[in-house]
Structures are given as structure tokens and as C-alpha cells.
Amino acid sequence: MKVTVVGAGAVGASCAEYIAIKDFASEVVLLDIKEGYAEGKAMDLMQTASLNGFDTKLTGSTNDYSKTAGSQICVITSGIPRKPGMTREELIGINAGIVKTVATNLISHSPEAIIIVVSNPMDTMTYLTHKVTGLPKNRIIGMGGALDSARFKYRLAEALGAPISDVDGMVIGGHSDTGMVPLTRLATRNSVPVSEFLSKERLEQVMEDTKVGGATLTKLLGTSAWYAPGAAVSALVQAIACDQKKMFPCSALLDGAYGMNDICIGVPVILGRNGIESIVEVELDAAEKAHMSESAEGVRKTNALLDV
Numbered sequence: 538m539k540v541t542v543v544g545a546g547a548v549g550a551s552c553a554e555y556i557a558i559k560d561f562a563s564e565v566v567l568l569d570i571k572e573g574y575a576e577g578k579a580m581d582l583m584q585t586a587s588l589n590g591f592d593t594k595l596t597g598s599t600n601d602y603s604k605t606a607g608s609q610i611c612v613i614t615s616g617i618p619r620k621p622g623m624t625r626e627e628l629i630g631i632n633a634g635i636v637k638t639v640a641t642n643l644i645s646h647s648p649e650a651i652i653i654v655v656s657n658p659m660d661t662m663t664y665l666t667h668k669v670t671g672l673p674k675n676r677i678i679g680m681g682g683a684l685d686s687a688r689f690k691y692r693l694a695e696a697l698g699a700p701i702s703d704v705d706g707m708v709i710g711g712h713s714d715t716g717m718v719p720l721t722r723l724a725t726r727n728s729v730p731v732s733e734f735l736s737k738e739r740l741e742q743v744m745e746d747t748k749v750g751g752a753t754l755t756k757l758l759g760t761s762a763w764y765a766p767g768a769a770v771s772a773l774v775q776a777i778a779c780d781q782k783k784m785f786p787c788s789a790l791l792d793g794a795y796g797m798n799d800i801c802i803g804v805p806v807i808l809g810r811n812g813i814e815s816i817v818e819v820e821l822d823a824a825e826k827a828h829m830s831e832s833a834e835g836v837r838k839t840n841a842l843l844d845v
Contacts, residue, residue: 538561538562538563538564538609538610538778539562539563539564539565539566539607539608539609540556540562540564540565540566540608540609540610540611540612540774540778541565541566541568541605541608541610541611541612541643541647541650542556542565542566542567542568542611542612542614543568543569543605543611543612543613543614543615543639543643544568544569544613544614544615544616544655544656545567545568545569545571545574545575545578545579545597546569546614546763547760547761547763547767548614548655548761548763548766548767548770549567549569549612549614549767550567550578550582550763550767551763551764551766551767551768552612552614552655552766552767552770552771552774553565553567553578553579553582553595554582554585554767555767555768555770555771556593556771556774556775557582557586557589557591557593557595558589558591559591559771559775560590560591560592560593561775561778561779562593562774562778563593563594564593564594564595564596565593565594565595565596566595566596566597566598566604566605566608567579567595567596567597567598568597568598568599568600568601568602568604568605569597569598569599569600570599570600571599572599573599574597574599575597575598575599576597576598576599577597578597579595579596579597580595580597582595583595602642602643602645602646603646605642605643605646605647606646606647607646607647608643608646608647608650609647609649609650609651609778610650610651610652610653610774610777610778611643611647611650611651611652611653612652612653612655612770612774613636613639613640613643613652613653613654613655613656613662613666614655614656614770615632615635615636615639615656616628616631616632616635616636616656616657616662617631617632621755621756621759628657628658629658629661629839629842629843630842632656632657632658632662633661633662633665633843633844635656636654636656636662636665636666636669637665637669640652640665640666640669640670641669641670644670644672650676651675651676651677651678651777651811651812652666652670652672652676652677652678653678653679653680653770653773653774654666654677654678654679654680654788655680655766655770657712657761658712658713658839659679659680659681659712659788660679660681660711660712660713660716660788660800660801660802660803660836660839660840661801661836661839661840661842661843662679663677663678663679663788663790663801664790664800664801664836664840664843665843667790667801668843674789674790674792674813675811675812675813675814676811676812676813677790677801677812678773678787678788678789678806678808678812678813679712679787679788679789679801679803680766680769680770680773680787680788681711681712681787681788681803682707682708682709682712682785682786682787682788682803682804682805683769683770683772683773683785683786683787684712684765684766684769685708685712685717685719685747685750685786685803686706686707686708686785686786687765687768687769688708688747688750688751688765689706689707689708689719689724689743689747690704690705690706692743692746692747692750693706693724693726693731693743696735696739696740696742696743697726697731697734697735699726703726703727704724704725704726704731705724705725705726706719706720706721706723706724706725706731707719707720707723707724707786707805708720708747708786708803709786709802709803709804709805709819709829710802710803710828710829710832710833711802711803711832711833711835711836712788712803713832713835713836714748714749714751714752715748715831715832715835716831716832716835716836717747717748717803717832718803718825718828718829718832719743719744719747719748720819720825721740721743721744722822722825723819772785773785773787773808776808776809777808777809777810777812780809780810781808781809782807782808782809782814783807783808784805784806784807784808784817785805785806785808786803786804786805786806787803787804787806787808787813788801788802788803789801789802789803789804789806789813789816791804791816794816794818795818795821795829797833800833800836800837800840801836802829802832802833802836804816804817804818805817805819
């Protein structure tokens with residue numbers, strides 16, 4: 538199994554590291570436009586192999602897509618990171634051009650690859666990748682929901698005073714501060730609804746903290762987060778590479794599901810060897826449906842800024 542990660546910055550390097558440590562891929566190729574950067578990151582990571590006990594080969598390349606040929610899974614993290622005070626949507630002008638170029642080059646060298654999009658604004662960049670490549674909808678996946686759900690579970694565990702392994706929960710909708718739809722109604726602690734433990738007011742606070750999870754970290758760090766995004770990507774890659782049939786909320790191109798068409802937005806999907814094996818339609822209540830519609834409206838407004 539060969540995996541390519543385009544963008545050797547903090548998120549891309551973290552993604553490559555987690556994939557390598559899990560030791561399910563034979564090779565991970567890191568590619569970046571900055572001269573020597575990907576090569577240096579790959580070498581640094583390879584020098585941890587004997588310490589961390591993995592045999593995955595890491596290869597770095599400066600903008601040479603021929604090194605990515607034959608990849609089964611490709612991850613696009615390229616683009617400028619979000620700065621403090623910047624919304625994901627403000628990134629679109631710069632990042633759309635980058636994602637177009639990257640996606641086209643990847644598919645020309647690995648025509649059968651499954652693509653995972655991380656670049657922001659993520660739902661719109663996932664939609665753009667569909668338009669640029671024309672790949673079947675099962676082979677293009679936006680990462681956002683997996684990360685948002687991890688942040689949701691962190692906040693739930695914090696509120697509950699419980700270990701995260703006790704907690705399950707999911708975020709659907711757009712990967713933006715206003716677009717996320719944390720499903721507090723369905724969140725559980727060991728199968729018991731969290732509403733049995735937390736007040737309505739506390740759950741609303743958990744929801745709001747989840748929605749601004751990325752912005753909170755950007756304010757603290759001065760740039761976008763990388764550990765959790767890298768871990769989220771590696772979990773998706775492993776689910777596909779190992780045909781795990783795991784359920785993750787991911788940005789998928791909808792064709793009737795949730796009453797939507799021609800939009801990429803976060804919904805629960807089953808991931809396996811073919812990428813998105815199926816979309817899981819969860820029965821939403823009236824409030825959740827309204828939030829989902831608002832989220833979709835926001836994504837469509839951002840999509841309208843694309844030149845495709």
C-alpha cells in the first residue's frame with residue numbers, strides 16, 4: 538500500500554508520522570513545493586523508525602509527482618494555513634488554485650487513487666476536487682467531520698469528567714465555525730445518552746466549544762492545529778487501506794442523501810477499500826434538519842466563489 542501526502546507542513550508531516558507508526562503502509566511519499574523540505578521531513582521521520590518500531594518507508598520529493606505514481610491513497614493538505622482572525626472561507630482564493638493543480642497532478646500519476654482532502658475551506662475544496670478530476674464520488678473524501686467529531690468527544694469527556702474511551706459522539710454538516718452540527722442528542726457515555734449526565738445548558742456550551750475548536754487553537758497557536766488533523770487523516774487512511782468498514786463523518790458528494798444534491802458536506806459514511814462504501818442516513822429531528830440546511834446554505838455560498 539502506497540500513500541502520498543501532498544504538503545509537508547505540520548499537518549502533512551503529522552499525518553505521515555501517524556501512518557508510518559501504525560505500520561500498515563509499505564511506503565508514504567511526502568511532497569512539497571519548498572526545495573528540500575519534504576526530503577528533510579521524510580529523513581527525520583525515517584530516523585525514528587528503529588525507535589518507534591515501524592518498517593514503513595518514507596520518501597520525500599520536491600514537486601516531483603512522478604515519485605507519487607501508483608499511490609492507492611493520496612492526501613491533499615496543501616495550501617496556506619489559517620491565521621488568527623481568518624475564517625476558513627477567506628482562504629478560498631489562494632487554496633483553490635493550489636488544490637486544482639495538486640489534484641490534477643496526482644490523478645495523472647495515480648489514476649486509481651482515492652483522494653482525501655484536508656485543505657480549507659475543506660467542503661468547498663472537496664467539491665472542487667470532484668469538479669476538476671471527475672472521479673467517482675466514492676473516491677473523494679473530505680476529512681473535516683472526523684476531526685470535528687474528535688474535538689466534540691474531547692469536549693464531552695471534559696464536561697463529563699470521563700475518559701474519552703467512554704464517550705461517543707458525532708458532528709455532521711460543514712467544516713466551519715458556523716456550519717458544524719454536533720449531534721448532542723445522539724451522543725452517549727457507554728451507550729447512556731449524555732443528557733442523563735449533563736444539563737441542557739452544559740450541552741449547549743459543549744456544542745459551542747466544539748464549533749470554535751479550530752479557531753480556539755488557531756488563536757492559541759498562531760496557526761492551524763496539526764496533531765489532531767494529522768491523526769484524523771491517518772484514521773481515514775487506515776480505514777480505507779485495511780478495508781475496516783468503519784463509520785466516520787466525512788465530507789461526501791451527495792446525490793439525494795439528506796435531501797441534498799451537488800454538494801459536499803459532512804455526513805456519516807462507511808469507509809473501506811473502495812473509499813466511501815456507503816452513506817449512512819441518520820434520522821434527524823427538526824432542529825438538526827434546520828441546522829443542517831443552514832450549514833448547506835453556507836457551503837453553497839462558498840462554492841459559488843469557485844471558478845469551475
